[in-house]
Amino acid sequence: MDKENIIEWFEQGSVSIPKLLMNHYAQLGLNEIEFMTLMHIHAALEGGNSFPTPVELSSKMSISSTACMETLRSLIQRGFLTIEQHHDQSSMITETYSLKPLWEKLIYFMMKETQHKTAETQQQTELDLYSIFEKEFGRPLSPFECETLTMWVDQDHHDIVIIKAALREAVMSGKLNFRYIDRILFEWKKNGIKTIEQARSYGRKFRQHQQPQKKSSAVEKEAANSSVPFFNWLEQ
Template sequence: MKKADMLDWLKEGNVTIPAVLLTQYKEMRLSEQELALLLHVFYFSEKGNDFPTPTELAARMTISAFECTDLLRALIQRGFISIIDGNSTEGIRYEKYSLEPLWDKLFDQFMLKRKQEKELMEQKEETDLYTAFEREFGRPLSPFECESLAMWMDDDHHDPIIIKAALREAVISGKLNFRYIDRILFEWKKNGIKTIEQAKSYGRKFRQHQSTQRAGKEEPKVSANPVPFYNWLEQ
């Protein structure tokens, strides 16, 4: 390649488009031809031509000018592109294509996908939560227990991870029942515990405090298999 050819190639420049357009155009019900047409409209705009003709656009594609006209009309009707008025430096009014509707739809689609992903993650966390409880209890949960779990999440707004941590505390304390777990969650909420790290730290401090109190009240008993017991209901 000659130096002059290289310079011409560099002068063509680059066109930057949101990557999400390439990953979401199918969900937005855009065909490959419609996507290519929108990209060419964007390219012309970047080069200073805000209102390329169907003939100019079709020359870059594998469709005729008539097919290009039909595609443009369909994209306008479906709200992916619009024609707006513009003003030149000489005050002459003219028309130009606007891709603002496309960017608006693209943003809405992106936010919808984020919402769907969040909902799927929450559903998975809830399923894992029920599984964790049934594993620790060694049986299926009763309707009342399922309702209690739902209330902790929906009414008390406890994160499933925090509820799992409370379950772990109940197991460590040797008090595996819903009333006890509810008390742990109540204490954590009252003390602003919102993360798993805070819950672990608070649990350690609580057990240390209970161990200190117990050591001061009674003589230690010798046991072949000592089992620690911590009572959150003594809070």
């Protein structure tokens, strides 16, 4: 082995293979032969050979040129590889391989994985929210209460942290019921309360400025006829 051969090896360079593809090519639907075929095309493109033949590709692999041709056909049909046509200055048509469909599939797969993980995290967070409510109420939630919790998250778009803060306010006020919590959330949303710090500050200010007031007879009658304690968050 002489110095010139070693230098030639170094000058051949290296091929960068995305780790995401290495870890997930099977989930994309590729087997090892298909994966290596694509990687050899990738290496050829980086080396300046934009349209390696099946013979050239198979010479670097353990499959025949016929099997390589079948693999290429399958990859194209399944949308992992495309052949693009280009016109050069002499109006000659040249063909090149493009791995753009492969990268697009990989990106789409990772986006779906991220969405799936986000959905799982959200689902677990909501389950934790149910557990917190059941712990504070000291009993399992009714179907109506479960539906109300779901509506707060999915329809009213209340942050789960804010819902927990509203539950805390209800506990501190000694009015632990869903109607009271719903009105707290309504009041906070109306006043632009979006963070736990804003909710705590708003609650402290409200309690500090809340003065005992004599209710009118109409209000007293409404409170007496209601099975839910009179909600005082809306007394501004």
